[in-house]
Amino acid sequence: MKTLFEAIRPATFVESEKLKSLLNLDLTVASETFQHTGSFKFRAAYNLALNAPNEEILTASSGNFGQALAYACQLLNKKCTVVMPETSARVKIEAVRNYGATVDLVDTQKIGRNERVARLAEQMPNAYFASAYDDEFVINGNASLGAELAVRNFDVIISPVGGGGLSSGIVKGLCDAGGVAQVFGAEPLLANDAARSFQAGKII
Template identity: 35%
Template sequence: MPLTIHDIKNAQQRIAPFIKKTPILSSTLLNKWLGHEVFFKAECMQKIGAFKVRGACNTVSWLIENNIRPKKLIANSSGNHAQAVAYAARQFNIPSTIYMPKYASKVKIQATKAYGAHVDLSENRIITDEKVKKASEEEGTYWIHPFNNVKVIAGQGTAAYEALHQVNDIDAVFAPCGGGGLLSGTLIAARALASRAKVIGAEPLNANDAAESLRTGSIQKLTSTPDTLADGAMTMSVGDITFEYLKQLDDFYEVPEENIIYWTQWLTHLLKIHIEPTSAMAMEAAVQWLKKQKSKKKVVLVLSGGNIDHLVQKKIWNTNHLDITPNRHL
């Protein structure tokens, strides 16, 4: 059955004890340069530093609520979902094992361990995904998929659900796309709470499996690990559940690495917060969409996370983009 706003409302109540209600931020200078009103849902200020905690906590809470207590929780992730499941497992004293690729952010690997999870590292995401699938066959083990799970999607949708109660009369909502969980939940929330608002996604051009899937009408899978700084969007393919929601989006943008870096620098500077490159993709999508509008618009962007290790920081700031202001960049 398709998810509804009631699933997201229930998720919001379920996870309330475990998460933060993150703030809405804006930049007067950015709005002046763009000629539009842009609001940011700062999930980089969330528990574990990313929206992923919403889906993980909703899933585990739902299991406990329905008297299903796994002996072990497992997950596969390149970072933020790993931390989220480890955090959620700790809240209910359930052992957890997280399967991660070795190239995952060192900060995210360390944080996952700090939340009490056992971390199993593999050479690449393909091996990681194979390991978690095999481990899920063990009795008493529950696999919390990073996006292709209805409870995860409902939990992720609570970010937009909150945002659309914090900001009224929105013309469009933007969110990044990895496996599509956040974007699917955002679509469900927006269709119910702001029916006239467009819902628009973004992913790295270098990891554009979702865009290819939307173009062809069938799920396309990457054949190798993508070369992108947006590690939150390095999934090999979208899921069969999320794909059905992605097909309902109003628009979708593929963002080059240079633009991801550009907006990571500028949003960090303008909003005075840490944001991951994955979050910055939504800003480039918003800019491209706003350029086509003939009247002033009011939009919300979900800043998905803010966990960045020093190696990624070096790559982001290797070249200074702050000498080209957004009004000149456009």
């Protein structure tokens, strides 16, 4: 059984001379395109599957976290059920299935994913419910990227913010490694619930 750092692929760092010239600053892109299943989600998923005491894991996902968790569970010989909207990309649905997970498709016009997960959780009392972002195992898994960033001594790190699992993990990994870079979260203006929540002091 591999540890998290043995299982993941390190991030790919790309320096762009064009962006450097355009913005008049040194800019490095940290890409997770070559991570297992194609995104940073594998870091979180593997750490969760590795550390959750349950032999079965339940989650909801439109695709990326579902794929990552399905693959992690395959590697660790655990069962995995992923609740996905019927409108999810077919390639992502098939990818989750191909990794050995059970896919539970829902019509989100009739029932929300969280409601469906709650119903399944009642039927699967021994399963661990995995949030794609609001989970200590997820944040600790993403902290592995923060540790990789710390050794490069960046002045500033800009992290995308969705649910907050990646940005939280990056901050934790940086702090654990003694990094001093400033971290900024970036999100679309029309979906800036993290910024509004931060300003309000509560989750919006």
